[in-house]
Amino acid sequence: MGFIYSQLFVTPTYPTTSCAGQTIIVTGSNTGLGKEAARHFVRLGAAKVILAVRNTAAGEKAKEDILGSNTKVKSSNVVEVWHLDHADYASVKAFADRATTELERIDVLLLNAGVADDKFLSSNGHERMVDINVISTFYLAFLILPRLQATAKRFGIRPRLTVVTSEVHGFSKFPERNESSIFAALQNPDAKNMSERYPTSKLLEVLVVREIAPKLHGVTLNMLNPGLCHSELSRDSGMMLEVIKFFLARSTEVGSRTLVAGAMAGEESHGTYMSDGIVADEHLSPFVRSEEGKKAQEKVWTELKGVLEGMEEGVTEGLRCMTEGSGNGTDAGLYASTGISYAS
Numbered sequence: 296m297g298f299i300y301s302q303l304f305v306t307p308t309y310p311t312t313s314c315a316g317q318t319i320i321v322t323g324s325n326t327g328l329g330k331e332a333a334r335h336f337v338r339l340g341a342a343k344v345i346l347a348v349r350n351t352a353a354g355e356k357a358k359e360d361i362l363g364s365n366t367k368v369k370s371s372n373v374v375e376v377w378h379l380d381h382a383d384y385a386s387v388k389a390f391a392d393r394a395t396t397e398l399e400r401i402d403v404l405l406l407n408a409g410v411a412d413d414k415f416l417s418s419n420g421h422e423r424m425v426d427i428n429v430i431s432t433f434y435l436a437f438l439i440l441p442r443l444q445a446t447a448k449r450f451g452i453r454p455r456l457t458v459v460t461s462e463v464h465g466f467s468k469f470p471e472r473n474e475s476s477i478f479a480a481l482q483n484p485d486a487k488n489m490s491e492r493y494p495t496s497k498l499l500e501v502l503v504v505r506e507i508a509p510k511l512h513g514v515t516l517n518m519l520n521p522g523l524c525h526s527e528l529s530r531d532s533g534m535m536l537e538v539i540k541f542f543l544a545r546s547t548e549v550g551s552r553t554l555v556a557g558a559m560a561g562e563e564s565h566g567t568y569m570s571d572g573i574v575a576d577e578h579l580s581p582f583v584r585s586e587e588g589k590k591a592q593e594k595v596w597t598e599l600k601g602v603l604e605g606m607e608e609g610v611t612e613g614l615r616c617m618t619e620g621s622g623n624g625t626d627a628g629l630y631a632s633t634g635i636s637y638a639s
């Protein structure tokens with residue numbers, strides 16, 4: 296009922312907070328919610344908006360479109376199109392290296408890129424939604440985290456690391472949490488219930504944010520639910536969803552306001568779930584808020600940390616460095632303990 300009420304009767308506030316002087320990265324911004332959020336950031340005076348896209352030709356078109364609708368922008372250099380493919384870890388790494396080298400500051404990393412498949416597809420040896428929506432997303436987050444931390448220190452600000460998740464996190468029963476390795480279970484191509492996989496990928500995002508946020512200082516990490524919105528996400532999801540969207544979905548622009556709200560939110564949003572553009576942890580699923588959810592969250596993070604460290608040793612150090620005390624060190628053998636095969 297809360298979902299239908301929000302869709303029909305709540306319109307997230309039109310963004311008006313100035314982004315002057317800020318450098319903002321939006322992943323998956325050649326189309327959909329990411330593109331509309333980027334359009335807002337440009338209108339709100341951001342110094343630089345990086346469209347991080349896997350298809351740079353589509354990114355250039357989006358740039359043209361955004362600049363065309365923001366005629367007051369003085370220089371077309373405000374928007375830059377950079378290549379980023381979540382399905383290629385080398386591309387994620389190259390993107391992060393470039394961002395670290397070329398950008399003097401990063402105020403916002405808006406992690407929006409995502410896929411919703413209706414069948415089992417693989418990327419980097421993992422099921423694709425788990426890989427693109429979760430593994431690559433947090434790989435990029437950790438690669439860029441040191442730059443966010445440096446920005447915080449140098450400019451005396453609190454950069455934001457914002458993950459676009461979804462209320463469908465509550466649709467997953469997540470039976471894989473009872474397996475000895477969650478990520479190994481999720482990469483089994485014989486998985487029967489693929490209709491739950493997109494919700495599971497969004498649940499994993501929620502669990503990881505909740506687990507790591509208390510360990511992270513100086514940077515605001517939050518997550519948000521944009522609501523059901525028109526975009527290209529459901530291109531493979533069939534007629535039923537199209538009908539539901541026809542009656543209930545927000546326009547892409549209205550949905551994108553929730554991304555801007557997350558990206559501009561203050562410290563009060565740290566570790567929280569935002570919905571309709573405001574902090575709304577009470578809208579997290581009962582499972583996420585339960586003791587069982589907390590246990591699952593710890594297990595998911597231990598495993599994901601293992602996967603990320605297997606890809607690049609030390610990549611999650613940024614989290615450890617920002618941790619108060621010394622109890623969060625790297626456990627010997629942890630990374631080998633997940634029983635998962637890693638792509639090199």
Ligand SMILES: NC(=O)c1ccc[n+]([C@@H]2O[C@H](COP(=O)([O-])OP(=O)(O)OC[C@H]3O[C@@H](n4cnc5c(N)ncnc54)[C@H](OP(=O)(O)O)[C@@H]3O)[C@@H](O)[C@H]2O)c1
Nearest residue numbers: 323327328349380381382407408409461523524526527528
């Ligand atoms: N629309 C909704 O109702 C809704 C609701 C809740 C949450 N969300 C979340 O909102 C986010 C944005 O989705 P959207 O609705 O705007 O969908 P969309 O229109 O399909 O946009 C998704 C974006 O992600 C990019 N992307 C996909 N795979 C990628 C990869 N391997 N590397 C880099 N970028 C990649 C897409 O690029 P291409 O154009 O090249 O494919 C596109 O730019 C997603 O995280 C989604 O889960 C959406």
